[in-house]
Amino acid sequence: MRPALPRRTRTLTPTARVLRLRRRISLLFALTSAVGLIAMAVFAVRSDSARWREQLDHAMDADSSWALGLLETDENGRLATDVLADTVNTGCPPLTVLLVTGDDGRGGLTVQHAAAAPCLTVSPGVVLEAGRAAARTGEARGFDRRTTDGEPVRVFALPFYASEAAEAEPPQGVLVTMADATAQRDDHRRLVWVVTGGCAVLVLLSAAVGHVLSGRAVRPALSALGQQEAFLADAAHDLRTPAASLRTLAETALRGETDSTDVHRRTLRLAEGMGRLVDGLLTRARLMSGTATVARQPLRLDQLAEAVAEEAVEASAEGHRVRVEAEDTVVVADPDLVRRAVGNLLGNALTHGHAPGAPADVLITVARDGTLTVEDAGPGLPPGVADALFERFRSGSGSTGLGLSxxxxxxxxxxxxxxxxxxxxxxxxxVLRLPTSD
Structure with missing residues (x-):
């Protein structure tokens, strides 16, 4: 038999792992809220269930205790219910007097008095069962039962004694009554539905809130991952070409096909270009992550433009021409960042703002309102790309694609x-516009 191959697990990207963590946080938040809400709902439902039963038992206990005062004992010690029957309407609520028989007082039960036409009808076994339970424990007992018509009813049994001094002895009998529990059951059922619906709504709401909060919690991580992936993509994209050029140059030099002086000169240019590229990548990464603080201070924009233009002309060996027409302008900005921005704009103009083989002619204008304009005499911008120029990799071939961004x-x-x-x-x-000191 061929051995079973191990299951291939799908490798998740860092972004996918963060999103999965967000889903788990949302689910955990919803489950925690659900457990708490369900516990509170169960407590509320049980409390309401015990409350309406206690209310009915308390009312029936008061009625039964008053009815017990109407029971009399004749000269032979036998229980007489004539006064009770003549005084109280024992049919509604139904009132049944059971007499305990047997030597120990806890034997069988006989019906001493029962309503002729009770408003609530239950089977005789229900009355006897309630009476036996109260006689056996010597305490009042309440039960949930149903009438012969299937309606809910609360049955209450109260034991009584021959005399107050005989409470330590077995009860003489049991007085059983009952009350209709339909309204209480309906109210309780409505409460259960309301609590259940409220819990469901609150759980859904907590899930939504948890999803929003977890989204805000992982947003910095997603942003950092996005910046990291963008930085790695930029580095891989921009370093691939000069690295390949260096390899080709080295292979050519090893084969002796190129003059060593030319190899050194080209290697130096590539190294300088890679240095500028790495510097630009790091600057972009700091700007995106917010670690590059902007140290704003009064800055002579006209003098900075003249210095950048002079450095560019001195560094160029192709005879480029850079003119500066500047007015005295003071802006509030970071000198290092503005110098890099102006240098990138000028470098882009010197690279692309001229015909092949011809020197560039660039005009830099600085106005008092903080506006710096860099204009070249090249072929111009392709139609429809002005808005996309400041995205990475959109500066054109031969450049890093980061200067304008x-x-x-x-x-x-x-x-x-x-x-x-x-x-x-x-x-x-x-056109670069910066805030002035006014």
Missing amino acids: IASWVAHAHGGTLTAGPGDHGGARF
């Missing part, structure tokens, strides 16, 4: 905006 995050972190559109000379125009 980081610039957009920096703008929004300061309460500003970053928009893109066509320029006056056919190229692309990016």
